[in-house]
Amino acid sequence: MKDAxxxxxxxxxxxxxVAVASALLLAGAAALIAWALWExxxxxxxxxxxxxxxxxxxxxxxxxxxxxxxDVPEALWESGLVGYRLxxxxxxxxxxxxxPGPTLGPRPFGSSSTxxxxxxxxxxxxxxxxxxxxxxxxxxxxxRVSAWSLLLAAPLCLGLAFLAGRAVAVRAARPLLxxxxxxxxxxxxSPFVPPPTAAPVAEVRxxxxxxxxxxxxxxxxxxxxxxxxxNASHELxxxxxxxxxxxxxxxxxxxxxxxxxxxxxxxEIDRMARLVDSLLVLARDVSAGSAGETVNIADxxxxxxxxxxxxxxxxxxxxxxxxxxxxxxxxxxxxxxxLLDNARKxxxxxxxxxxxxxxxxxxxRVGVTSPGARxxxxxxxxxFERFYRGADxxxxxxxxxxxxxxxxxxxxxxxxxxxxxxxxxxxxxxxxRVPSWTVGGAVPPSAPPT
Amino acid sequence: xxxxxxxxxxxxxxxxRRDPAQQPERLLRRGEVTVDFxxxxxxxxxxxxxxxxxxxxxxxxxxxxxxxxxxxDDLLEEIWGEATLESxxxxxxxxxxxxxxxxPAGRGSLIRTVRGxxxxxxxxxxxx
Numbered sequence: 001m002k003d004a005x006x007x008x009x010x011x012x013x014x015x016x017x018v019a020v021a022s023a024l025l026l027a028g029a030a031a032l033i034a035w036a037l038w039e040x041x042x043x044x045x046x047x048x049x050x051x052x053x054x055x056x057x058x059x060x061x062x063x064x065x066x067x068x069x070x071d072v073p074e075a076l077w078e079s080g081l082v083g084y085r086l087x088x089x090x091x092x093x094x095x096x097x098x099x100p101g102p103t104l105g106p107r108p109f110g111s112s113s114t115x116x117x118x119x120x121x122x123x124x125x126x127x128x129x130x131x132x133x134x135x136x137x138x139x140x141x142x143x144r145v146s147a148w149s150l151l152l153a154a155p156l157c158l159g160l161a162f163l164a165g166r167a168v169a170v171r172a173a174r175p176l177l178x179x180x181x182x183x184x185x186x187x188x189x190s191p192f193v194p195p196p197t198a199a200p201v202a203e204v205r206x207x208x209x210x211x212x213x214x215x216x217x218x219x220x221x222x223x224x225x226x227x228x229x230x231n232a233s234h235e236l237x238x239x240x241x242x243x244x245x246x247x248x249x250x251x252x253x254x255x256x257x258x259x260x261x262x263x264x265x266x267x268e269i270d271r272m273a274r275l276v277d278s279l280l281v282l283a284r285d286v287s288a289g290s291a292g293e294t295v296n297i298a299d300x301x302x303x304x305x306x307x308x309x310x311x312x313x314x315x316x317x318x319x320x321x322x323x324x325x326x327x328x329x330x331x332x333x334x335x336x337x338x339l340l341d342n343a344r345k346x347x348x349x350x351x352x353x354x355x356x357x358x359x360x361x362x363x364x365r366v367g368v369t370s371p372g373a374r375x376x377x378x379x380x381x382x383x384f385e386r387f388y389r390g391a392d393x394x395x396x397x398x399x400x401x402x403x404x405x406x407x408x409x410x411x412x413x414x415x416x417x418x419x420x421x422x423x424x425x426x427x428x429x430x431x432x433r434v435p436s437w438t439v440g441g442a443v444p445p446s447a448p449p450t
Numbered sequence: 451x452x453x454x455x456x457x458x459x460x461x462x463x464x465x466x467r468r469d470p471a472q473q474p475e476r477l478l479r480r481g482e483v484t485v486d487f488x489x490x491x492x493x494x495x496x497x498x499x500x501x502x503x504x505x506x507x508x509x510x511x512x513x514x515x516x517x518x519x520x521x522x523d524d525l526l527e528e529i530w531g532e533a534t535l536e537s538x539x540x541x542x543x544x545x546x547x548x549x550x551x552x553x554p555a556g557r558g559s560l561i562r563t564v565r566g567x568x569x570x571x572x573x574x575x576x577x578x
Binding site: 293294295296299321322324329437439440 | 490491497498500501547
C-alpha cells in the first residue's frame with residue numbers, strides 16, 4: 001500500500017496543475033491585454049500625427065507647386081513625427097516609419113521577418129496613399145517583456161499553487177484521514193470507534209458506515225466463533241469421557257483381538273479428546289501472564305521432552321536447573337509439548353532433537369530444533385494458522401493442524417510469542433518466548449500470624 | 451452448570467471433613483521467610499522469591515504438619531499421587547531447591563531432614 005500515491009498527493013497534484021494552468025492563462029491574457037493597450041495607445045498617437053501630415057500635404061497640394069520629395073519631409077517634420085523617415089516608394093506612395101524603420105509595402109519574397117506592422121493607411125489626392133507602420137522590433141520588445149515576466153512569475157505561481165493546493169487538499173481530505181486513523185487504531189484490544197460526529201462528506205460517511213457495519217459483523221462472527229468453540233468443547237468432552245469409560249470397561253471384559261480393537265478405539269478417543277481440549281484452549285481469550293503462578297519452565301521442558309521422546313532417541317536438552325516464568329503451567333505444558341511433538345514427527349529418525357531453554361532479563365526462550373526437517377519460506381507464517389497443515393504434514397503424519405496455532409495462542413496469552421526462526425535451508429527451529437519471572441506487585445503480609 | 455456445582459460442593463465437604471486443627475495456616479513465618487499459601491507467594495526479607503506450585507505444595511504439607519516430621523511416603527502419596535523412584539527423586543530436588551531459595555546463607559535450616567523417615571519444618575512451635 002505504501003507505493004500507492006496518497007489521496008492528499010493526488011489532490012495536491014490536481015490542484016497545482018489547475019492553479020498553474022490558470023495562472024499561466026491569466027498571465028498570458030494579461031500580457032496580451034497590456035500589449036494591445038500599448039499598441040492602441042501608440043497607434044492612436046500615430047494616427048493623429050498621420051492625420052496632421054495628410055492635412056498638411058493636402059494643403060500644400062491645393063497651393064499648387066507641390067513636389068513629393070521636398071514637401072512630404074517638410075510636412076512630416078512639421079507634424080512633429082520625430083524619428084520617422086519618409087520614403088517614396090513606386091513613385092507615388094508615402095511611407096512613414098521611425099528610424100531605422102522597416103521596409104513597408106509588398107513584402108520581399110521569403111523575408112517576411114523584415115516587415116513591420118502596418119498600422120494605418122490614409123488616402124491622399126492624386127492616387128497617393130500614406131502608409132503608417134510601426135517597426136517589428138517594438139512589438140517584439142513588448143512580447144519579450146511579457147515573456148520574461150511570465151517566466152519569472154512562474155516559479156512563484158508554482159510555489160503558491162503548491163502551498164495553497166496542499167492546504168486545500170489536506171482540508172478536503174480531513175474526514176477521510178480521520179477515518180483512516182480510526183481504522184488503523186482499531187485492533188483486537190481496541191474496537192473501531194466511529195467519530196462522535198458524522199463525517200461532513202457524504203462519501204466518507206458512507207465508507208465509515210460501511211466499515212462500521214463490517215467491523216460489527218466481524219466482531220459478531222468472532223464472538224460467535226469463540227462461544228461456539230467453548231460450548232462445543234464442553235458438550236463434546238462429556239460424551240467422549242463416557243465413551244472412553246465404556247470402552248475401558250469393555251476392554252476389561254473382552255479378550256484377545258477384541259481387546260486390541262478396543263485399545264485402538266481408546267487411542268482414537270484420546271486423540272479426539274486432545275483435539276477438543278485444544279479447541280477449548282483456543283477459545284480462551286484471557287491473559288494468563290503476569291498474574292499467573294510461578295512456573296519453572298526448565299522443569300516443564302525436561303518433563304515434556306522425556307514424555308514426548310519416549311520411544312526414539314532422547315532429545316538433547318540444554319537448560320539451566322531453574323528458569324522461572326509466570327503463567328499457567330498446564331497451558332505452557334501444552335505449548336511445549338506441541339513444539340516437541342512436531343520435532344518428533346518431522347525430524348530425521350534416529351537423530352535426537354535439540355531443545356534449549358535460555359533465560360535473559362526480559363525473555364525466556366525455549367528453542368526446539370528438528371534435525372533434517374525443512375520449512376519453506378512461504379510456509380513459515382502459514383504454519384501458525386489454525387487447521388493449516390504443511391505439505392509434509394498432510395503427506396506423512398496425522399494431526400489436525402492446531403498444534404502451532406495453539407502454541408502461538410498460549411504464548412500470546414502469556415504476552416509472548418512463538419516463531420519459526422530457521423532459514424529454509426536449515427534444520428527447522430521454533431522458538432517460544434515468554435516474559436521472564438519478575439517480582440510480583442504484592443508485598444509480604446505484615447500482620448503476624450495468629 | 452449443575453453437575454459442576456455438585457462436584458464443587460462434594461469437594462468442599464471432603465475438605466471440611468478434614469481435622470480443622472490440621473488446617474494449614476494461611477501464613478508461615480520463620481525468621482526472614484514469609485510464605486502466603488493462599489496467594490502462593492514467598493518472600494525472604496521482603497523480596498519475593500519464585501516458588502513453583504509443586505514446591506508450594508510440599509512446603510504447605512510440611513507446614514500443615516506443624517513441627518512434626520512428615521514421612522517421605524506421605525508426601526509422595528499426597529502430592530504426586532504415587533510413590534515411585536521418579537517422584538522420590540523429584541521430592542529430593544524440590545526440597546533442595548526450597549532450601550536454596552528460602553534459607554539465606556549462614557542461617558539455620560528451614561527444612562530438617564529426618565533421617566530414614568522424611569522432612570520437618572524447623573523453627574517455632576516445633577515439638578521435636
